[in-house]
Structure formats: structure tokens, C-alpha cells
Amino acid sequence: MSGAPLPGAAPAAGGGARIIDGKAVAAALRAEIARRVAALPFRPGLRVVRVGEDPASVVYVRTKDRAALAAGFDSATLVLPAETSEAELLATVARLNADPAVDGILVQLPLPPQIRSAAVIEAIDPAKDVDGFHPLNAGRLASGRTDGLIPCTPKGVMHLLRHAGVPLAGARALVLGRSQIVGRPMAQLLLAADCTVTIAHSRTRDLPAECRRAEILVVAAGRAEMVRGDWIAPGAAVIDVGMNRLPDGRLTGDVAFAEARAVAGWITPAPGGVGPMTVACLLENTLEAALARRG
Numbered sequence: 001m002s003g004a005p006l007p008g009a010a011p012a013a014g015g016g017a018r019i020i021d022g023k024a025v026a027a028a029l030r031a032e033i034a035r036r037v038a039a040l041p042f043r044p045g046l047r048v049v050r051v052g053e054d055p056a057s058v059v060y061v062r063t064k065d066r067a068a069l070a071a072g073f074d075s076a077t078l079v080l081p082a083e084t085s086e087a088e089l090l091a092t093v094a095r096l097n098a099d100p101a102v103d104g105i106l107v108q109l110p111l112p113p114q115i116r117s118a119a120v121i122e123a124i125d126p127a128k129d130v131d132g133f134h135p136l137n138a139g140r141l142a143s144g145r146t147d148g149l150i151p152c153t154p155k156g157v158m159h160l161l162r163h164a165g166v167p168l169a170g171a172r173a174l175v176l177g178r179s180q181i182v183g184r185p186m187a188q189l190l191l192a193a194d195c196t197v198t199i200a201h202s203r204t205r206d207l208p209a210e211c212r213r214a215e216i217l218v219v220a221a222g223r224a225e226m227v228r229g230d231w232i233a234p235g236a237a238v239i240d241v242g243m244n245r246l247p248d249g250r251l252t253g254d255v256a257f258a259e260a261r262a263v264a265g266w267i268t269p270a271p272g273g274v275g276p277m278t279v280a281c282l283l284e285n286t287l288e289a290a291l292a293r294r295g
């Protein structure tokens, strides 16, 4: 690959990538949602279910609940013990499905090993599935419809790309990771935005070369600082979905940030990039679910 910037993805003047500040974009989105909620004659209801005490889940669920309350939602967290059976969790989901005050249901992942996540996700009323993981919502997205409930992390990535003014139509996009939560819906959203999309994964041959062809590189690989600076095309937009704790306690993404920012045109930090957008998009989905249910 030559060192010439890819079309439509020139580096910022003075060299180095433009940093896409996910915290700021998420704060603006949350404020806009709060304004819309304040104008409603009802409070959209969100219930987040956490099973067990996984430390990361405790933090994420608390963050979601606080953000929802601050935006004016009727929000509550249901905490079930780690030994909860699948049948007990399904009964909780059924109760929330039947509750007219509840517009959005989210079951925090991962679940303990005795519970099949797919069975729980399929039990959630698709109209209240604010995670967008139910097969009906995933299928709608896979058939090209972007007007339904869309998984929060990839939805947040699209907000960031659009906010930063990254050219999408015709761009070569590579999604590194093929999970149901991020990789697959991410690829569908980029395709719906007229990108030319490749999904790469752990079995992809010559991953660095595949990455170097991308004008938009979305990394959800789950390995700390796996993507190095020389995997990135000059001027590319690099979106880091990863969140890993290093042995020294620091949090880092799936991209080697210092190396990558010297080459990329745009880059998200991690933390402070995609993560806050996941929470803001949960609020957006809950508001959309409430408006669809209650008019």
C-alpha cells in the first residue's frame, strides 16, 4: 500500500488523526433525548435486568440506569442472583413483557453459564427489545430496514461516523469481528449507508493487508491493541469498539492508539469513544420503542 491518503479521508492539517470525542457526542445525544422526553405526556419505562455480580456488568448497568433517570425515563434495575435458573429469568422477562408501563427491556450480557442467552433474547417482546438483539429485529436489519430497533453499539458507531463527517457512500469499510452484538449488525448498517463492506475475523487470512485496504475500519476483535499503526491506511477512519483491562489496570481498546492516530484520518479513543454512545443509543432506542408503543 502506498503512503497516499485514501480518497475522502485526508489527515487533519498538521498531521495526525482527528479525535472523535464519543463522550461529547453522547452527552449531546442524551441532552436531546432528555428534551424530547420532557415534552411527552408520559415517562418512557426502561427495565434493565442483571443476573449475578460480574464487575463490568455492575458498572455498565449502573451507568445505564443513571443515564436513563437523568434523561427523565422511568428506569429501574432488577438484580437477580447468579444462581438464577433460565426458567426464573424467563418468568421475569414474561412479567416485564406484560407490564404496560415498560417500554424497553434489556438483559445485560454475559449471562451465567446455566442460562442460554439466545433463549432469553428470543423471549423478549420484539417491540420492547431495546438491545435490538431479538431475531425479528436482527432479521429486519439484515433485510435492509434501518427503521427498527438497532443494536446500541453499532448504532452509536454510525452516529460517530456521521458526526465526524466521514464519507460513507462508496467507501471501503472493514468490520473486524463477527459477533451478533456488534460485528454483524455493524456490517449491515454500513451496507445500508452504501459502503462496500468486508467482515474479517480470527480466521481471515492476512488480516493486516485486509485492514490496510479499508477507508473505514471498525474494530471489535476483543484483543487489546491488536490493530497496529502499520495495519491502517493513511487517512482512514478508525473506530475502536474494544475495551480491555491491561495487567497494570489501565483500560485500552483493540487498536494501538498512539501508533494509529499518527496514520489515521479520524480515530475514536477507548475509553471515551464508542462506549458512551452505547448508553446514549440505549436511551434513543427506549424513546423510539415508547413512541412506537404509545404513539
Ligand SMILES: Nc1nc2c(c(=O)[nH]1)N[C@@H](CN(C=O)c1ccc(C(=O)N[C@@H](CCC(=O)O)C(=O)O)cc1)CN2
Pocket: 059, 060, 063, 106, 107, 108, 109, 110, 131, 152, 153, 181, 243, 251, 270, 271, 272, 273, 274, 275, 276, 277, 278, 279
Ligand atoms: N445487553 C447488553 N449487554 C452488553 C452490551 C449491550 O449492548 N447490551 N454491551 C457490552 C457492554 N456495554 C453495555 O452494556 C458497555 C460497554 C462500555 C461502556 C462504556 O461507556 N465504556 C466506557 C468505559 C467504562 C469503564 O470505565 O469501564 C468508555 O468506553 O468510555 C458502556 C456500555 C456488553 N454487554
